Amino acid sequence: MLIMNEKIKAREVELTGLNGEDLGVISRDEALALAKKHKADLVCTSLFSSPPPCKLVRRGQAKQEATKEKKGQQGSSALIKVKEFRLTAHIEEHDYDTKLSQMHKLLAAGKAVQPVIRIQGKEGETARKLLERLVQDLAEIGKKETGLQISGKQATVKLLPI
Structure with missing residues (x-):
């Protein structure tokens, strides 16, 4: 002041x-x-x-x-914007590739992404495997800020650009 x-x-x-x-x-x-x-x-x-x-x-x-x-x-104190992507545990291959390329573009532009998978019933393990696959596919351009978080209705992970 x-x-x-x-x-x-x-x-x-x-x-x-x-x-x-x-x-x-x-x-x-x-x-x-x-x-x-x-x-x-x-x-x-x-x-x-x-x-x-x-x-x-x-x-x-x-x-x-x-x-x-x-x-x-x-x-200088601007926060990194986080783009949330909503997926389902049983996503089709083409849809997965589309979401993956969108996340790749955003990470390359320096923005953080957060895939969120809605879980219904006993899809927890499927959702976890899908998140691990996403993290693996985006490993060269993004790194995990948080671990895989699986709660009752959703599974999520936050990825930051490298």
């Missing part, structure tokens, strides 16, 4: 000028007057010291830098 100008509540601040020169410890009011005189903003750089270090920054530039930094952080 950016604390600027009148929002700074400290009585004294350690001030740095527009060109990085050290102006020493001065009162907040003097610092605000200097900021107005130079058509600049007074920006607090840290709240964890006393007096807080502040700097003079050209008007509007501080907000631009803060928004750029925020956008940069959002881009």
